[in-house]
Amino acid sequence: xxxxxxxxxxxxxxxxxxxxxxxxxxxxxxxxxxxxxxxxxxxxxxxxxxxxxxxxxxxxxxxxxxxxxxxxxxxxxxxxxxxxxxxxxxxxxxxxxxxxxxxxxxxxxxxxxxxxxxxxxxxxxxxxxxxxxxxxxxxxxxxxxxxxxxxxxxxxxxxxxxxxxxxxxxxxxxxxxxxxxxxxxxxxxxxx
Numbered sequence: 032x033x034x035x036x037x038x039x040x041x042x043x044x045x046x047x048x049x050x051x052x053x054x055x056x057x058x059x060x061x062x063x064x065x066x067x068x069x070x071x072x073x074x075x076x077x078x079x080x081x082x083x084x085x086x087x088x089x090x091x092x093x094x095x096x097x098x099x100x101x102x103x104x105x106x107x108x109x110x111x112x113x114x115x116x117x118x119x120x121x122x123x124x125x126x127x128x129x130x131x132x133x134x135x136x137x138x139x140x141x142x143x144x145x146x147x148x149x150x151x152x153x154x155x156x157x158x159x160x161x162x163x164x165x166x167x168x169x170x171x172x173x174x175x176x177x178x179x180x181x182x183x184x185x186x187x188x189x190x191x192x193x194x195x196x197x198x199x200x201x202x203x204x205x206x207x208x209x210x211x212x213x214x215x216x217x218x219x220x221x222x223x
Contacts, residue, residue: 050094051093054096055164056098058099058101062162063088063097066162069136069139071090073088074086075089084098085097085099113165115144115160115167122166122167123170124171125172125174129145129158132170142161144158145157155176156172
């Protein structure tokens with residue numbers, strides 16, 4: 032019989048924080064201008080030992096590292112901007128005022144979509160748009176929904192939206208329930 036060791040037996044890695052996000056881009060100049068003018072990032076010194084075109088930017092406690100690859104389409108790494116889909120991969124930043132964000136995006140002629148997340152009387156307003164290479168950016172007031180560890184929620188069997196019995200948080204909000212349901216469904220789909 033195969034013995035399965037629980038992940039909980041391991042100590043987590045000694046992480047401190049998220050340092051940066053690296054993005055491949057077609058034009059460092061166009062991407063730098065976007066991250067500076069639209070999102071307020073500041074160019075910072077980049078190690079001179081790099082032998083490729085790129086740029087480092089910093090603000091809000093996080094770095095954006097741009098790596099230029101004009102032949103990016105050959106590697107199919109960056110998608111062409113299509114419809115803005117809030118459920119697609121994205122980078123999210125909290126903002127002070129979503130209405131100001133929408134107004135400024137309109138002034139710049141940028142396309143965006145909005146979404147609203149509600150949980151137990153709390154509302155989060157979200158704005159999604161693309162950078163020059165098709166990466167999705169979200170600006171939101173996400174701090175409106177408290178961050179609760181799933182372990183703080185009462186677990187008991189319940190019926191999922193797919194009509195299956197799952198174990199999940201019964202007394203938590205929408206976000207926690209959705210996360211646990213997604214995890215439960217992923218676990219059920221694992222084949223041995």
